[in-house]
Amino acid sequence: RVLRGLLGNWKTKEQAQKAARGLPRRWPIPGVKDIVVVASGKGGVGKSTVTVNLALAATALNKGLSVGLLDADVYGPSIPRMLNLSGRPELSNQDKMLPLVNYGIKCMSMGFLVEEKDAIVWRGLMVMSAVQKLLRGVDWGELDLLLVDMPPGTGDTQLTISQQVPISGAVIVTTPQDVALADARRGAQMFRDLHTPVLGVVQNMSHHVCSQCGHTSHPFGRDGAARLASEMNLELLGDVPLHLDVREGADRGSPVLATQPHLPPLLCLPLHSQQGPGETVTPPVTSQ
Secondary structure, eight states: OHHHHHHTTOOHHHHHHHHTTTSOOOOOOTTEEEEEEEEOSSTTSSHHHHHHHHHHHHHHHSTTOOEEEEEOOSSSOOHHHHTTOOSOOOBOTTSOBOOEEETTEEEEEGGGTSOTTOOOOOOHHHHHHHHHHHHHSBOOOSEEEEEEEOOSSSSHHHHHHHHHSOOOEEEEEEOSSHHHHHHHHHHHHHHHHTTOOEEEEEEESOOEEOTTTOOEEOTTOSSHHHHHHHHTTOOEEEEEOOOHHHHHHHHHTOOHHHHOTTOGGGTTSGGGTTOOTTOOOOOOOOOO
C-alpha cells in the first residue's frame, strides 16, 4: 500500500510543493524521481530492517523499478551489514561516489567510508557536512525510488534532508509501547511542520507467536500504532510481528524478504498487496 500509493495516483509531490512555498528551496537529486524517508523518532524499533525489506518489496512488486537506499544514520550506519555490503565506493568521471549494489538495491552509507569498528565522534556541523556529501556527492544514475533510512530523533540530519531535497513522503516506524509511540508522534509532527506528507505508520514487533505452542503474546503492548494513526489521522500501513527469522536475516546480511518472501510475518508488506491467489513474487538477488 505504501508503494502503490507512492507510485500510483497520490499527488504527494504536488501537495508538498504547494505547502512548501516560503520555505528554503529544495533541489532534486539528479536522476532520482521520488524520495521517501523512513523515520522513527525512537531508536531500536526496527526501522532499518523495515526500510531494507520495503526496498526489496518495491523491486519485487514493480518489475523494472530502480530502487536505491541511502543510509542517513551517520553515527550508527547499519544498512551495509543488513545488505551484506562492504568496501569503499568507486568514483565516477564526475568524482561522485558510485553506490554499492546487492539484491538489486543501490546503496550508499557512511559505513562504506569508515571502518566498522570506528566510532564517529562528530559535532553537528560535521554531521551536516557528511549528510550533504551523501545527498549531493553520489551518482545514483536513474532511480525511480530512493528510500532514506533516517537516524532516530528530530535533529540536524532530519532537518537538513527535509529542507534540502523534495521528499515525496515519510513513513513512520514504531513499536506498540507508549515510550516509542511518544517519539513516533513527535517524528510525524516534525514532518508535518516541515510540510512533508506523512504516508502512514508501520507497527513493528507488534506481537510474538510461540514456535512451540502457537500462543500469541504482545510483549510491547497492543494496537499502539493503530491508536497513534487514528489520533493523527494517518493510515496504518503494516503490522509486522516479532519473528526470529527477520532478526537473523538482518544480522547475516540476507534480508528475510529476499530469502523467504512469503514468510507469514511479512504478508503485511507491499510485496503481497497486488498478488492474486496462488501468485508468487521473488525479488531479484544479485551480489557484488
